[in-house]
Amino acid sequence: MTEDISIKIINPDDEKAAPILEELSANLYLRFGSDGRNSFTDWQNNNAKFVFVAAELNNEIIGCGAIRPIEGNIGEVKRMYSKFRGKKIGQTILTFLEKEAKKIGFTELVLETRVKNIEAVEFYKKQQYNIIPNYGKYIDRPEAICFGKSLI
Template sequence: MTEKISIKITKPNEEKVLSIIEELSANLYLRFGSDGKNSFTDWQYNNSHFVFVTAEIDNEIVGCGTIRPIEENTGEVKRMYSKYSGKKIGQTILIFLENHAKTIGFKKLVLETRVKNQEAIQFYQKQGYNIIPNYGKYKDRPEAVCFGKSLK
């Protein structure tokens, strides 16, 4: 029997989602020495181009992801996390974010992950993302690898 994954748009500061964000941050810190918490320092709660989602299975939050604007027609995928592997949680979140990005006017999505994070690199490539030159704060960071995908 396949478990149903539901995606909900919420806010990253809501109490019920803090545990998944903390779990993601702890996971990143253990694996890469940085928790990624600065992803929300410029979060604009009343801007519809900033979208945070959670994935739930049987009322348990099992993943999260977000998009935020970085250029007029370009959104950035951040804070992608799946609590369990092999359940298509990440894929479900990413498809939702891509579809939502189109509805709010983004023509392209970009993202960054660490070169060491081979699981993420393979995941994004399977989802149609291509390696692009490092952008923004990742430009001169050899530990970073950036991806982009045109939304059609």
């Protein structure tokens, strides 16, 4: 399936992105009681260090992900979502984001997910992300688990 998936950089405000972002938010809210939208409010469309991507298959957006700067040469992975499990959509998106991050000049990527989100925790471990101390607004939040990966 991965050979048929295309990854495109788009604006998260693009109307084509709305359905997948709505699905992601509804999924998060249903599973964890929070939709994750508040962590995406500082998005800067004109800043090249902010990258939002959509995964497309047969003209349908089936996944999304983003990176944004958080400090120095560190980028943060945000809004990762795959409509279908086990199809390597998330892996394809994350690989694309890592390549873009290197082009931008990020030397490290970090991210946060919920401890309860077992699928995400296992996914990031498989992608060679290591558990790191919680950072930023996640420092005193026991429900959060943070990961990091060197891009060097």
